[in-house]
Amino acid sequence: MSRDVHSENGKNRREELRSKVEMPDQLEETELLVGGTRAYRRNALMMVFAGLFMIIATVLLLIFTDHFFFVLPFVGLYVAGLGVKKLTESTSPEVEEVEETTKEPNDEKKMIIARLNCRILPLDRARLFRIPLDNLLMEQGYGEVDGSGSQLSAQYEVAYCCLDIVVNQINDEIIQFIKTRLEDLGSPKGSLLMVNYLELPFGRNEGLALYLKDHDLPSKPQDYEANHLFREIQQLVNGVGSIYGCWNGREESALYLYGPSFEAMKERLANYVQTLPLSQKARLEQIA
Numbered sequence: 001m002s003r004d005v006h007s008e009n010g011k012n013r014r015e016e017l018r019s020k021v022e023m024p025d026q027l028e029e030t031e032l033l034v035g036g037t038r039a040y041r042r043n044a045l046m047m048v049f050a051g052l053f054m055i056i057a058t059v060l061l062l063i064f065t066d067h068f069f070f071v072l073p074f075v076g077l078y079v080a081g082l083g084v085k086k087l088t089e090s091t092s093p094e095v096e097e098v099e100e101t102t103k104e105p106n107d108e109k110k111m112i113i114a115r116l117n118c119r120i121l122p123l124d125r126a127r128l129f130r131i132p133l134d135n136l137l138m139e140q141g142y143g144e145v146d147g148s149g150s151q152l153s154a155q156y157e158v159a160y161c162c163l164d165i166v167v168n169q170i171n172d173e174i175i176q177f178i179k180t181r182l183e184d185l186g187s188p189k190g191s192l193l194m195v196n197y198l199e200l201p202f203g204r205n206e207g208l209a210l211y212l213k214d215h216d217l218p219s220k221p222q223d224y225e226a227n228h229l230f231r232e233i234q235q236l237v238n239g240v241g242s243i244y245g246c247w248n249g250r251e252e253s254a255l256y257l258y259g260p261s262f263e264a265m266k267e268r269l270a271n272y273v274q275t276l277p278l279s280q281k282a283r284l285e286q287i288a
Contacts, residue, residue, distance in 0.1 A: 044086035051080025109143070110170045114163040114182060117190035117203060117288050119256045122150065124245035125161050129185055133163065136181050142174050143167035157247055157254070170195060186242070188258055188288035206262040207288030208241070210255045210269065213281040230255070236272055240264040262286045 054076025062068050116129065125148055134145040147164040167174050179193055179202040191203035210233070233255060234243050241259025259265050266284055273282050 041087065044083045047083030047086065048080050049083075051076040051078070051083060054079065109166045109168065111146075112165040112167055112170065112175070112178065113194040114165060114178065114187075115192040115194060116161050116163065116182070117188045117192075118161055118207070118244065118258070119158045119209070119247065119254075119287060120161060120245040121158065121247070122148070125150070128244060129161075129182065129187070130163055132185055133165075133178070133181060137165070137167070137178075140177065141168070142177065155249055157249060175200070186244075186258060190288050203288070205258040205260060205288065206265075207286065208257045208259075208262050208265045208269075209285045209287045210257070210273070211252050211283050211285065212254070212276070213252050232272070233257070233269065236268045237265050240268060256287070258288065262288075 055073050058069055058073045058076070114133075116125075118125075118129075120128065130145050130148050137143050137145065143166045145163050146166040148162060149164075150161040151159045153159045165178060175193065175195060179200070182191070183202060183204045186205055187203045188205045188207045189203040191201070193200040193202055230243065230246075237243075237257055237259065240261065241257045241264070244256050244258050246256065247254045257265055266286075269284060273284065276282050
């Protein structure tokens, strides 16, 4: 009982003291101004001493070496004069122009990087992932896709690509939203969502690359012209995969296909690859 009474008295005492405290309308940044002024004056004094040193050095050189450096004393006078002028000023102009701005932590944008295990060129990256995800994020008011890029291999083939996602805040809801939407858009397995030094795996599709040697194609390539090849392969994998993009290297070219199952796409293409000229030079490779 006694403890409760003392606790109540202490609480009333604190409330009474708080009511007596008068808070000013604006807090003066005295510490900032004093620090800035001291630094400003210190620099001015250094300029004065530097100017005087030049003048004294000129006199000593004239006495001991009989050489007179005509320009040095005038430079010293000029530097010392600037220092004296700065010392006469009350405060530094830089400090007077300082405006304190406060920003709430929630106002700062947060960055999430989506590293897609997908070998696609910039136009395909924008068509398949960047533009659709940007629209989805803005519809929900979560943020936007601020940029994108690709990492190239030693053969200048795309190894993976990234999306720079700027969000209003980072929480489980937004992270799950981004992962789910990217998977719905067809992101491959092995993709990573990089959030605050954490790497969160995601992705559903598997990937297949069809490599062809450029210099092994026939001299009359009308039957193997790129658009014709593209249409034939897309028809073969229809229902089990889709062509995301292509790549043209110095010695070979590639078509990149992604779908739920690598084996299903490979089975559809195995016989077709055997019909290509010099088919022993073509290869199918799993890339996701």
